[in-house]
Amino acid sequence: MDKNSFAITPPMGWNSYDYYDTTVTEDQVKKNADFMAANLKQYGWQYIVVDIEWYSNDAGTRREQFQYIPFGDDEIDEYGRFIPSPSRFPSSVGGAGFKPLADYCHELGLKFGIHIMRGIPRAAAERHLPILGTDYSAADAANPSSICGWNPDMYGCLDNDVGQAYYDSIVKLYAEWGVDFIKCDDICDSWMYKPEDFSGWHETRMLHDAIKKSGREIVLSLSPGPAHIDKAFHYQKYANMWRITDDFWDKWELLKNMFFRCEQWQDHVRAGCFPDCDMLPIGKVGAGFKESRDSRFTQDELKTMMTLWCIFRSPLMIGGELTLMTEDNLKLLTNKNLLQLLEDGWKAQQIMRDDNQAIWISKNERFGRRAAAFFNLSEDSSKVLVEQAVLPNEETVTATDIWTDTDVSLSVGSGIEVPAHGVKLYIY
Amino acid sequence: MDKNSFAITPPMGWNSYDYYDTTVTEDQVKKNADFMAANLKQYGWQYIVVDIEWYSNDAGTRREQFQYIPFGDDEIDEYGRFIPSPSRFPSSVGGAGFKPLADYCHELGLKFGIHIMRGIPRAAAERHLPILGTDYSAADAANPSSICGWNPDMYGCLDNDVGQAYYDSIVKLYAEWGVDFIKCDDICDSWMYKPEDFSGWHETRMLHDAIKKSGREIVLSLSPGPAHIDKAFHYQKYANMWRITDDFWDKWELLKNMFFRCEQWQDHVRAGCFPDCDMLPIGKVGAGFKESRDSRFTQDELKTMMTLWCIFRSPLMIGGELTLMTEDNLKLLTNKNLLQLLEDGWKAQQIMRDDNQAIWISKNERFGRRAAAFFNLSEDSSKVLVEQAVLPNEETVTATDIWTDTDVSLSVGSGIEVPAHGVKLYIY
Amino acid sequence: MDKNSFAITPPMGWNSYDYYDTTVTEDQVKKNADFMAANLKQYGWQYIVVDIEWYSNDAGTRREQFQYIPFGDDEIDEYGRFIPSPSRFPSSVGGAGFKPLADYCHELGLKFGIHIMRGIPRAAAERHLPILGTDYSAADAANPSSICGWNPDMYGCLDNDVGQAYYDSIVKLYAEWGVDFIKCDDICDSWMYKPEDFSGWHETRMLHDAIKKSGREIVLSLSPGPAHIDKAFHYQKYANMWRITDDFWDKWELLKNMFFRCEQWQDHVRAGCFPDCDMLPIGKVGAGFKESRDSRFTQDELKTMMTLWCIFRSPLMIGGELTLMTEDNLKLLTNKNLLQLLEDGWKAQQIMRDDNQAIWISKNERFGRRAAAFFNLSEDSSKVLVEQAVLPNEETVTATDIWTDTDVSLSVGSGIEVPAHGVKLYIY
Amino acid sequence: MDKNSFAITPPMGWNSYDYYDTTVTEDQVKKNADFMAANLKQYGWQYIVVDIEWYSNDAGTRREQFQYIPFGDDEIDEYGRFIPSPSRFPSSVGGAGFKPLADYCHELGLKFGIHIMRGIPRAAAERHLPILGTDYSAADAANPSSICGWNPDMYGCLDNDVGQAYYDSIVKLYAEWGVDFIKCDDICDSWMYKPEDFSGWHETRMLHDAIKKSGREIVLSLSPGPAHIDKAFHYQKYANMWRITDDFWDKWELLKNMFFRCEQWQDHVRAGCFPDCDMLPIGKVGAGFKESRDSRFTQDELKTMMTLWCIFRSPLMIGGELTLMTEDNLKLLTNKNLLQLLEDGWKAQQIMRDDNQAIWISKNERFGRRAAAFFNLSEDSSKVLVEQAVLPNEETVTATDIWTDTDVSLSVGSGIEVPAHGVKLYIY
DSSP states (O other): OOGGGSOOSOOEEEESHHHHTTOOOHHHHHHHHHHHHHHTGGGTOOEEEEOSOTTBSSTTTTTTTOSSOTTOOBOBOTTSOBOOOTTTOGGGTTTTTTHHHHHHHHHTTOEEEEEEESSEEHHHHHTTOBOTTSSOBHHHHEEEEEEOSSOOSEEEEOSSHHHHHHHHHHHHHHHHHTOOEEEEESSSOOSSSOGGGOTHHHHHHHHHHHHHHHTSOOEEEEOSSOOOGGGHHHHHHHOSEEESSSOOOSOHHHHHHHHHHHHHHGGGOBTTBEEEOOOBOOSEEOGGGTOOEEOSOOHHHHHHHHHHHHHHTOOEEEOSOGGGOOHHHHHHHTOHHHHGGGSTTEEEEEEEEOSSEEEEEEEETTTTEEEEEEEEOSSSOEEEEOOGGGSTTOSEEEEEETTTTEEEEEETTOEEEEOTTOEEEEEO | OOGGGSOOSOOEEEESHHHHTTOOOHHHHHHHHHHHHHHTGGGTOOEEEEOSOTTBSSTTTTTTTOSSOTTOOBOBOTTSOBOOOTTTOGGGTTTTTTHHHHHHHHHTTOEEEEEEESSEEHHHHHTTOBOTTSSOBHHHHEEEEEEOSSOOSEEEEOSSHHHHHHHHHHHHHHHHHTOOEEEEESSSOOSSSOGGGOTHHHHHHHHHHHHHHHTSOOEEEEOSSOOOGGGHHHHHHHOSEEESSSOOOSOHHHHHHHHHHHHHHGGGOBTTBEEEOOOBOOSEEOGGGTOOEEOSOOHHHHHHHHHHHHHHTOOEEEOSOGGGOOHHHHHHHTOHHHHGGGSTTEEEEEEEEOSSEEEEEEEETTTTEEEEEEEEOSSSOEEEEOOGGGSTTOSEEEEEETTTTEEEEEETTOEEEEOTTOEEEEEO | OOGGGSOOSOOEEEESHHHHTTOOOHHHHHHHHHHHHHHTGGGTOOEEEEOSOTTBSSTTTTTTTOSSOTTOOBOBOTTSOBOOOTTTOGGGTTTTTTHHHHHHHHHTTOEEEEEEESSEEHHHHHTTOBOTTSSOBHHHHEEEEEEOSSOOSEEEEOSSHHHHHHHHHHHHHHHHHTOOEEEEESSSOOSSSOGGGOTHHHHHHHHHHHHHHHTSOOEEEEOSSOOOGGGHHHHHHHOSEEESSSOOOSOHHHHHHHHHHHHHHGGGOBTTBEEEOOOBOOSEEOGGGTOOEEOSOOHHHHHHHHHHHHHHTOOEEEOSOGGGOOHHHHHHHTOHHHHGGGSTTEEEEEEEEOSSEEEEEEEETTTTEEEEEEEEOSSSOEEEEOOGGGSTTOSEEEEEETTTTEEEEEETTOEEEEOTTOEEEEEO | OOGGGSOOSOOEEEESHHHHTTOOOHHHHHHHHHHHHHHTGGGTOOEEEEOSOTTBSSTTTTTTTOSSOTTOOBOBOTTSOBOOOTTTOGGGTTTTTTHHHHHHHHHTTOEEEEEEESSEEHHHHHTTOBOTTSSOBHHHHEEEEEEOSSOOSEEEEOSSHHHHHHHHHHHHHHHHHTOOEEEEESSSOOSSSOGGGOTHHHHHHHHHHHHHHHTSOOEEEEOSSOOOGGGHHHHHHHOSEEESSSOOOSOHHHHHHHHHHHHHHGGGOBTTBEEEOOOBOOSEEOGGGTOOEEOSOOHHHHHHHHHHHHHHTOOEEEOSOGGGOOHHHHHHHTOHHHHGGGSTTEEEEEEEEOSSEEEEEEEETTTTEEEEEEEEOSSSOEEEEOOGGGSTTOSEEEEEETTTTEEEEEETTOEEEEOTTOEEEEEO
């Protein structure tokens, strides 16, 4: 099984984190799945992902103090594997785990994903719980010197047979549940350890190997970023997507900064390998963080975000609650002209960027199509010059303006008026 | 109670680590105490210190794999405080703890010390054990993101009332036992954390405050090194001694390197405040490390070590098994001429050092005495020049050669023959 | 003029450095050009490059002390531009500069290149020499705080009009001479400055702009490495080739290490943009370094080097003296099977690498051809496994063994015997 | 000659930089000397120091662009030594150099000092000027890879006989002029080089050796800071004072930060060795920087500055123009109660510091006197607690309030009201 064979294009879906933080429930997940099936599926959206600490029974109960309660009340099976909190995911009781919820998504024609933390539960190691199919216990798999700097749940796994057996045991369980997507956290970058001391490198390989052994086509997504550009080969070899940024939120500075990140990673996008710009904070977000609110991005900034993610071919994971999306939001999420840039065959390139502007072009040799995006990163409406590099072999073309769906003439040397923080995107 | 009032001179004693590693027993400690009382006490030696993991029932049983067994079998009381392993320290049963052993030392006219790790046991936090005198549990005192990089027993304590209450609770217990000396580890330097992220800084203060509250005069010793020279004030404020080096062993490179370390710290030696060159690997060492052996230092190197430690006024902690000391070893440890340099009032200064030689002088204004040590750091016997700075106001003095106890003439401009790796030391 | 339009494939040529150091003369250059025209040209070799300090009259005269004599005797024109040393390049007198030598190469059907240092001569700045076409002097273009850490000739240029005018003035001169290739040094990486303080970034842009203004198709090559992978976009925008390694010499460690470097840069190879593995130390090298010697590489190591450079599509610059090449050397340099991998359309990828082995594959969609290289990085002859990824869609192919030019069967799961430090390369 | 024998107490004087920048003239220097002799000398003030670029004829003429004009018009003698600009220092003509000005100061009972940059003039090296008393030229002494990051005048000197000869030649000249104080810049810390690459370390030794050879008692002051605390021994061995801070100016953040710096260096103050808090921006400053203005410090902040400098025993160098001092300024500069803290025998210690307060105490065993300073670092007037450590052996003493010169009672446990950013200082 070749990991690059089942994630040919950037995964598109919804993730519970931006709206629910650690607290999402089965019912809430289902409503979002229903919405996606009814309104988004036909545009390519398909993943429903339950984010961090679905195994926590007390998640969110001490939010003023902790995002992740240390030594909290977590649900764990006899083999040291976290299982869904029964109060939050009622269908999971009796050993069912996430199977019923995954089935629900599958029946809607969607795919189902979960978040995990790198490693093995600290509680499992302390209690010496056995590892499935071995004579060893979690105490033999856990590296007590490898922890996550911001979440207290796990120890890293040792690079030995016992560690591998643990990873095998969890992925086997997830495959049985019907999981299609694993977002593994604390594994792509660590602020705590120097790169050479970070155990995430071998754990990525072990997780990849476990997926391969499971026989199920499970997409592997790595967090958090920024990924290390000098390790591009490592990510490409073992994962399907990896975060090129720390958590992305609805702040202009973060969005502007993403141009620099995409510039770095532009040559590393290919079938099965997607540098990831992180979730899209669009619509309502923040409820689980005790501040439910509309995304702070303006409509122009949302267009800029969607355009950059699409032309760069980042995975697209919606962060906002789907059932609360406005018409404007939905238009941005269902623009076929725009979303076609995610298709296989497109290859993008930034041809200029300075503090005020950026230009990206993309080419799809298969269909003989091209695209060009003109970004205005400054605080004022202004003109972006059509450089020769946009049209290396001609002076003028007729192009479709993606947002208005009208034809315009694009000429070398002309200036395109773009609003502040906004973008014009053409396909031709 | 002022911490500087009860460690006026550098503490002198014996520590179990170099010979026993994690495995020392009550009987072995007592034999060393007996020996000290009989042979060393009259020269100023007084501390008997039980080093790391006296609470571990399985210490040393998996030595080929682990120095410190992760998730091992440790003895812990109902308040989350480690207590002595009953199999190793039989007198500790029934809640007696180290009191009987401390009493034993006190009756011999000696003092008793123990090693602890910074923080609170991980097991206590996982089990939510209550903290003495509070309504809180260990889970509220433990910082799950603060671990030791090389020992898996503890979490760092949070800088809050609960964390302080835990430190108060352990020091109260130690004071009840009659402990006179605490060597706290993983608190002076951390290779794992950047200085600004290291929780050892506030934990040093909390431990100091707990000692103050206990009312008992307990010397506080911090490990491991190298201590941060830019934080000299911090160590001086809260501790009695702090390691200026990583673990010191019987290798010439480490001994030679100590000259550089003493150079850095020479101006920070004062009553109650002693930069610490670490234990003296003299005699038999290494049994607990599965390689019982004689110290690799030659007699000249041992002299160099003893001289540097004494003229610099480092604490002196013997690392070798006392009952196995040779006559030569004992002569080095009981040279009154040499040990007088530890007395209050001496102030030392390195006046030159290069790759081949070093000269230290010391002055005791109280007694009107001076000392000068001429070290040969090179691989060949050679002459060290008596610089003017050795005798700033005269040309010649009559001095006592410490090792031969004979009078010699010391003259500016003359050369003193010193063997390779050796030293000549004069008092005048 | 688009820089990517005239270096479609990796430049191939000869460079004077590895054999002559700073001392090469006109006569020696011509002999190498003659040899290339007669023996190598038909295989694609075309650049003749005069390396560092061709303007120095005393180059090499104090070699035991200096590689680059500080405040030495350099040839400089009235506009502060270095010109060839007349004693070493007799045809350059009377203002002719390198034109006669460039003409000589052109008549042989070859191209001519020179080495320069980033910036403006320190001597020009001290003497306030005028800058051509401006009212300013070199003192206005030079940044006195920007120097090279290992060569004392230059100051960096300020990022202003005067600095640009200086770069314009030198490239204008080089274009008049007929220069086809500029290797600019001290501009790709600096060990002296932190990246954010390094003036080489804007000087790369200025040099690129000067070439554009000159109207001549001059290849721009940047040294030394390692280039910064996070600045890939920068190099791609302004240069044709950039060193991904510090100076490469005939040591196995350096050759083995190149696999790691190519791994990092594999996705950044494209028409006009070539990460550069540095010169090929093959044949006789070192004469100018006072130790004329045969390359230390074995025949297997030379094959490994040639194969990696070719499949990765690095520029190829021969370092050894051409007129002293052996038959074996020439066979390696003129293997058409091998050199075809440099053609446009090939896209390579490392599919595995560990401490003992590496496998690279390449595909040329245009011609429907593929290649696979199996490297043995270990110290013993051993088998390299044909992974599924070598042949993703079939089990067996018939392939040409490049070195023997015979057909063999290549099957997934089979093991290919490769000598220590050697390689097997197949095209199919 | 022992350097520690002629700067027993912290040097006190005036320096031209804060008011004149690079532009001071002979006449201006004399007026300040006159003022000092008339009004300050009796309080211990004695050094008149001409700061940076007294050899520059065009200093200050392009101030909007450069503080230090690159490749500017500098006065240099036949041996590559800078000499005073004749237009600015008319008495220096005819080879007199600074002798007339030094004589003028000496006749007033003052001492005379000059600023120099580490190394040898770049112009001397370019011109191959001979080095006095040798057969070598400046090109043999200069290290072309060792420059200052912010001033373009010099190259560092090589660590060889020629480099030493150059240092000997300049100090010989200065000694002939009657110079009593050398402030050497770019030698105490370098932002440009990593510590291990910085040539300032050996140049400090060479300068010290040159002073020793000159036979004249010349105080050696090193700039800029922050000095490296781990190299305290180095500074102590070769210099009389060294800057523990980057340039100090009249900003509260810098003053508040100085408490941290003094905390670090408190144990390194002794006769002949003075960590230096930099010049006092009191009175009128900034004229040469094109913004002549009153010090931005409030009266309370000035008191805080003077108290910290004095109790810490920093050298005191007035930065403001002396002839423009107000009565209030002069009172601060001539408070005998305060200035006595600089006398030999005082030993200070910070006993507490947090973000809001700091307490320093000092003891003079010779005279049996003590001092205590209570600093309020916060933004509001508040009480500072008299800790037990202030009076370790008594409960109450009668003390003199330095500013009011009245007696008050100082009691452990009482609170001393101190204005925001202010200080109370007591001697008892």
